[in-house]
Amino acid sequence: MTLALDQIAAGGTASGANEEALRRQAHGERRSMLALTLPALLLVGFVVLIPIAWLFWLSFVDKSGFTLIHYQRLLHPTYLLTLRTTFELAFTVTVVCLLLGYPLAYLASQLPRRWASLVLLCVLFPFWTSLLVRTYAWLVLLQRRGLVNTWLQKLGIIEEPLRLVHNFTGTAIGMTHIMLPFMVLPLYATMKTISEDYMRAAANLGASPIRAFWQIYVPLSFPGLAAGLIVVFVLSLGFYVTPALLGGGRVMMWAMQIERSTTVYADWGAASAMGVVLLVITLGILWLVAKLTGSAKLGEAR
Amino acid sequence: MLRQPATSTQITHLDRLWLYVLCGLVIVFLIAPTLLVIPMSFSDSRYLSFPPESWSLRWYRAYFGSLEWRDATVVSLQAAFLTTIVATVTGTLAAYGLHLARSGAGRLVQVALTLPMMIPVILLAIGIFLFFAPLELNNSLSGLVLAHTVLALPLVLISVTAGFKSFDMNQEMVARSMGASRPRAFLTVTLPQIRNSVISGALLAFITSLDEVVIGLLIAGGDKATLTRRMFLALRDEIDPTIAAISSLLIVLSIVLLAVSQYFQSEPRD
Structure with missing residues (x-):
């Protein structure tokens, strides 16, 4: 009414x-x-x-009342090392996702409709498959007697099987696979809106294709780029399942530390404090980016 | 054909052959590992090889023959169905309310409802675990459904809100001016027209619940262990090939659901 x-x-x-x-x-x-x-x-x-x-x-509490002890304990080298590993992995995965995802989104945005939707379907497929199943697939492929090692040996590229799993490399490969769609989809959505006219205009004004790409196209794709980067980075920071399986206990992520404190040690104070730290970092990044892109948009309007 | 320009700035297909090759490899990277699991699940050996040296249904028999796996599957399916119902109903109601309210308070509500998407799952999991413990909701189906519903809710909300954007609300008003009550107008006029986005949301809710691992790991113990929880625990100890069979079944299910959702999305809305 x-x-x-x-x-x-x-x-x-x-x-x-x-x-x-x-x-x-x-x-x-x-x-x-x-x-x-x-x-x-x-x-x-x-x-x-x-x-x-x-x-x-x-x-913030223990038996005696208010306390900061749980946070103080997080300054122990074990926890700091975990935090470092977490950031290193998240950073590596984000960079690799960018390097693989940007070209794919770029090509998909220019393909004829039929081909583009086929590519998108391939990007969506992992989205709909269980995270655990995909992690399991990598576990099988990357293990000592797995497909990757067997084929590399057959091709004569390596003599001895490589250690591809239960370490940083394996975890990074698996996480990249899981995170890639989160990079491609927002990039694709933005690139679809970039008119070809801009590139044509740049070419008319004498810019080489490479220069036009870097000076015109890449800045125009910033909104999707920012969205993709943040989502991948933030999700990687709090990632549990894939590192827990592909890391084989050798790669300690922040989220795994939280889970261990809860279920193994029943140390709820430590688990909560770690959780709060993760939440603050996550929301901090989201807030910072919202602020930065918000002011960037204002700059554009001017 | 390779010499023809691919873009309006006269870059030929040959010039960017590297781009096609790279993208082809990325697509292989995206889908091949998952799909390889299916043929490997029919392998006869413990070390799943590809192509399998000898074929067998051994791991499928192991799955269907195990009471533990079957129980876990039943729990997961129950949770997924209940989650789908609760999340779709509450999510659609909320999307409807927010669409009509269009107020400042509405924005705040929208942020609150999408909050579960922004909080790391592990955090939700321990929060829920610690909070549910005194309420004795851990290791219960209702606790599991509550937790999964909250994860699925934002997905339903986003999907249905998109549906409302392409729907002309005046139609509902016409129905009401002709004497239909608001619920009746909604059910007979509005709902059939936003059907596709509701179905998409429901499918997302279903798959979210079915695939969820972390929360299940913490709060779904005992006889309420979910399929993904059992799979995760089995994988942490050793690579049990039975999981290849379960994974293949899950992959086929994902493909079916993806196809259904694509079908409903491609159908014209009005």
């Missing part, structure tokens, strides 16, 4: 007092529509907000 009422009100067909009443009614109705979100809100409140708040609380 809202829209019709608005139209009548805007058209001025109702008298002043009626107009006021109608507007108030429309406003009230809109507010009552918001009540429909209540079941969803209650769910999120009960399963997300309260547990996270509870986690915050646990990270």
Whole structure:
């Protein structure tokens, strides 16, 4: 009813007092529509907000009351090493995803429709397959007697099987595979909106294709690029399943440390504190990027 | 043909042959490892080789013959169905409410509802684990469904909201001006037209629940162990080839669901 009422009100067909009443009614109705979100809100409140708040609380208390001891303990070299490994892996995976994902998104955005949707289907397929199944596939392929080692030996490239799994390399390969679609999809969406006219104009003005690409195309693809980079980096920071399996216990990620503190040591204070640190880093990055891209957009408008 | 320009700036296909090769390799990297699991699952040896030296259904028999695996599968399917129902209903309601409300408070609600997507899953998992413990919701189907629903909710919300954007709300108003109640107008006029985005959302909810590992690992123990939890624990100890058979079945299921979702997305909305 809202829209019709608005139209009548805007058209001025109702008298002043009626107009006021109608507007108030429309406003009230809109507010009552918001009540429909209540079941969803209650769910999120009960399963997300309260547990996270509870986690915050646990990270600041012990038997004697308020304490920072859980956070102080995180300064121990073991935890710092874990944090370093986590950032190194996330960084490596993000860079590799960029190097593989950018060309693929670029080509897909220029292909004829039929081919482009085929490429996109190939990008979506891993999205719909279980994370665990894909990790398992890499575990099988990369193991000592696995497909990759056997084929490399058959081709005479290597003599001895390589150690490809249960280390940093294997973890990075598996994570890159999982994260690549998160890079390609936003890039593709942005590249689809870049008009060919810009490149033509650049060529007309004498820019070589390479220069036009770097000076015109890449900056225009920044929104998708930023989205892809952040999503991949942030998801990698909190990644658990793939590093836990492909790392074979030798690659310790922050998320694995959290899980271990919870289930093995039942050290809830430490687990909560680590969780809070991860949340702060994650939301910090998201906030920072939102702020940076927000101001960049303002700059464009000017 | 290679000498023909590929772009409007006269770069020929030959000039960027490297790009085609690179992209081809990336696509192989994306899909081949997963698909290779299927033929390998029919291998007879413990060291799954490709191509298998001798074929057998050994690992499929191991899967279907094991009570543990079967129980875990049943739990996972139950959780996935219930999650799909709860997440689709609440998510669609919320999308409808937010679409009509169009207010400042609505924005805030939207952020709150997409929050589960922004928080690292491991964090949600321990938060839920610690909070559910005193409520005795750990190791229960309802606890699992609650947790999975929250993960699936943002996906349904996003999908259905997109559906509303291409729907003309005046149609519902016409129905109501002719005497239909709001629920009836929604169910008979609006819902059939945003059907595709609701189905897409529901499929995403289903696959999210079925594939979820981390939360299940922490809160789905005992006789409520999910399939992915058992798979994860089995993989951590040793590479059990039975998992190749389960994985192949899951891959086939993913392909079917992806095909269904593509079908509903390609169909014109109105």
